[in-house]
Amino acid sequence: MIESINVKNWMTQEEACEALGVRRQTLYAYVSRGQIEVRGDPQHANRNLYRAADISTLLKKRSLGRARKNIAASTMAWGEPIIDTSISTIVHGRLYYRGRDAVQLAASATLEEAARLLWGMAELPHFPSFEPDSFDGPIGARVYAAMAIAAANDRAVWSGDFAGMVDQAAGLVGCLASNFVELRSDDSPLHLRIADAWGVPHHADLLRRVLVLLADQELTSSSFAARVAASTGASLGASMIAGLAAFSGPMHGNAIVRVREFMDDAKRSGTETVVRRRMSDSDSLPGFGHELYPQGDPRAAQLLSAFEVPDAARELIACVERLTGKLPAIDIALAALVEHCRLPEGSAFALFSIARSVGWMAHSIEQITEGSLLRPRAHYVGPAVVD
Numbered sequence: 001m002i003e004s005i006n007v008k009n010w011m012t013q014e015e016a017c018e019a020l021g022v023r024r025q026t027l028y029a030y031v032s033r034g035q036i037e038v039r040g041d042p043q044h045a046n047r048n049l050y051r052a053a054d055i056s057t058l059l060k061k062r063s064l065g066r067a068r069k070n071i072a073a074s075t076m077a078w079g080e081p082i083i084d085t086s087i088s089t090i091v092h093g094r095l096y097y098r099g100r101d102a103v104q105l106a107a108s109a110t111l112e113e114a115a116r117l118l119w120g121m122a123e124l125p126h127f128p129s130f131e132p133d134s135f136d137g138p139i140g141a142r143v144y145a146a147m148a149i150a151a152a153n154d155r156a157v158w159s160g161d162f163a164g165m166v167d168q169a170a171g172l173v174g175c176l177a178s179n180f181v182e183l184r185s186d187d188s189p190l191h192l193r194i195a196d197a198w199g200v201p202h203h204a205d206l207l208r209r210v211l212v213l214l215a216d217q218e219l220t221s222s223s224f225a226a227r228v229a230a231s232t233g234a235s236l237g238a239s240m241i242a243g244l245a246a247f248s249g250p251m252h253g254n255a256i257v258r259v260r261e262f263m264d265d266a267k268r269s270g271t272e273t274v275v276r277r278r279m280s281d282s283d284s285l286p287g288f289g290h291e292l293y294p295q296g297d298p299r300a301a302q303l304l305s306a307f308e309v310p311d312a313a314r315e316l317i318a319c320v321e322r323l324t325g326k327l328p329a330i331d332i333a334l335a336a337l338v339e340h341c342r343l344p345e346g347s348a349f350a351l352f353s354i355a356r357s358v359g360w361m362a363h364s365i366e367q368i369t370e371g372s373l374l375r376p377r378a379h380y381v382g383p384a385v386v387d
Contacts, residue, residue: 009051009052009053009294009295010039010041010049010050010051010052011049011050011051011052011055012041012047012049012050013027013047013048013050015050016036016050016055019055019059020055020058020059027050030054030058031050035054035058036050036051036054036055036058037050037051037054037092038050038051039051051092052294053093053294053295056294082219083219083224083227083374085218085219085363085366086098086120086366087118087216087218087359087362087363087366088102088118088216088217088218088359089218090217090218090292090293093292093293093294093295093296093298094298095217095218095298095299097114097117097118097215097216098117098118098120100117102212102213102215102216102299103213103298103299103302105117105212106209106210106212106213106299106302107209107302109208109212110189110190110191110208110211110212111127111189111190111191111208111211111212111215111354111355111358112124112125112126112127112189112190113212114211114212114215114358115127115170115173115215115358115361115362118215118216118358118359118362119166119169119358119361119362119365121166125166125167125169125170126170126174126187127170127171127173127174127177127190128170128171128174128185129174129177129178129183129184129185129186129193130146130174130175130178130179131178132146132178132179132182133145133146133149133179139179139180139346139350140248142179143176143179143180143244143353144241144244146175146176146178146179147172147175147176147179147237147240147241147244148241150171150172150175150237150240151235151237151238151240151241152237153237154168154172154235154236154237154238162365162369165236165365165368166365168236169236169361169364169365172236172237172240172357172361173354173357173358173361174190176240176244176353176354176357177190177194177354177357180346180350180353180354181193181194181197181198181350181354182197183197184196184197189208190211190354191204191205191207191208191211192204194207194351194354195207198343198344198347200341200342200343203341206306206307206337206340206341207341207351209302209303209306210303210334210337210351210355211351211354211355212355213299213302213303213330213355214299214330214334214351214352214355214356215355215356215358215359216356216358216359216362216363217292217359218292219363220252220356220359221246221247221249221251221252222243222244222246222247222252222253222356222360223243223356223359223360223363224246224363225242225243225245225246226239226240226242226243226246226360226361226363226364226367227239227363227364227366227367227374228242228374229241229242229243229364230363230364230365230367230368231367231368231372231373231374231375232373236361236364236365236368239360239361239364240357240360240361240364243356243357243360243363243364244353244357244360247352247353247356253349253352253353253356254349255286255287255331256331256334256335256348256349256352258284258286258287259286259287259331259332259334259335260335261286262274262278262285262286262287262316263287263312263313263316263332263335266312266315266316267312271312271315271316271319272319272323275316275319275320275323275324276323279323279324285320285324285326286331286332287328287329287331287332287335288320288324288326288327288328288329288332289324289326289327289329290329290330293327293329295327296327296328297327297328297329297330297333299330299333300327300328300329300330300332300333301327301328303330303333303334303337304317304328304333304336307336307337307340307341308340309336309340310336310339310340313332313335313336313339314336316332317332334348334351334352335348
């Protein structure tokens with residue numbers, strides 16, 4: 001709807017032409033090729049606005065030039081797409097699962113229904129419950145141990161049995177979930193079993209919602225890692241481990257640790273004090289801003305609207321937006337959800353991992369069925385080669 005436009009994220013024709021250094025005709029050409037989105041200005045009936053993020057993308061491409069090594073480098077850092085996929089995409093700041101808006105889907109769908117869509121299945125999968133691995137150590141180590149055993153017993157290559165492969169994928173998701181959360185064994189949807197295990201059945205619908213929102217997000221680092229493993233002929237279990245390993249880093253799935261530190265620091269020292277200090281130190285604001293969602297992460301907006309956000313989190317969100325213009329990403333919304341529902345320690349990473357394992361399996365299955373090896377080349381910058 002035009003009324004919902006945030007004018008800070010849009011440029012007038014004059015501003016767009018000045019930023020790009022082009023005439024109006026060239027700007028129109030960009031619009032006609034779908035490179036810049038245009039909308040009517042809600043404040044001026046006869047004026048158009050041009051999406052600032054699209055203009056920023058064009059300027060970034062221009063600055064890189066067309067040298068092959070620059071093009072290759074740009075693909076590895078929020079740049080040009082490098083893999084064809086039918087699974088998910090982000091278009092104009094919205095996330096889509098096989099053409100379905102993920103935020104709209106999360107309003108009512110279960111993770112099982114999201115998996116059916118992402119995996120391209122006709123039937124609804126069931127994620128079975130397992131006895132947790134007997135590994136004596138932290139939950140994270142237990143999860144890796146259980147997945148390693150599953151991978152060792154996994155079929156290494158695809159024999160053409162798609163139904164068998166997706167059954168295997170469902171079992172791996174269930175195995176991962178069961179080693180994060182001690183699930184009861186029944187046929188109910190996974191979010192109900194997780195809510196029951198954590199003693200929050202009254203928050204089951206919030207868990208359902210967040211699991212669907214986090215199931216996939218185009219070609220993330222962890223999904224790429226899973227695809228690389230799958231492309232070598234490795235089993236689905238091995239691909240799951242590859243995805244989980246990449247996901248565990250603090251710049252990806254474990255960003256929740258940095259978000260919690262930021263939130264705790266704000267509680268101790270005062271929200272505005274901490275935000276201004278980080279800004280003056282050129283420090284990051286974990287949980288805010290997202291390269292692919294310049295107008296704000298729609299997943300975060302949807303999740304934050306579904307419950308009463310705790311005061312400290314709400315104050316932090318308002319302060320960051322007021323001082324920087326940055327909007328909350330899904331990580332801060334997940335942290336607020338954990339606090340609101342009073343979920344156990346480690347639950348944020350568990351929820352994110354369980355949800356995203358569905359995406360890892362979707363990407364692994366797609367890569368296996370394509371049958372191609374992912375083997376990029378490196379641009380060597382070391383000492384001169386001695387012939």
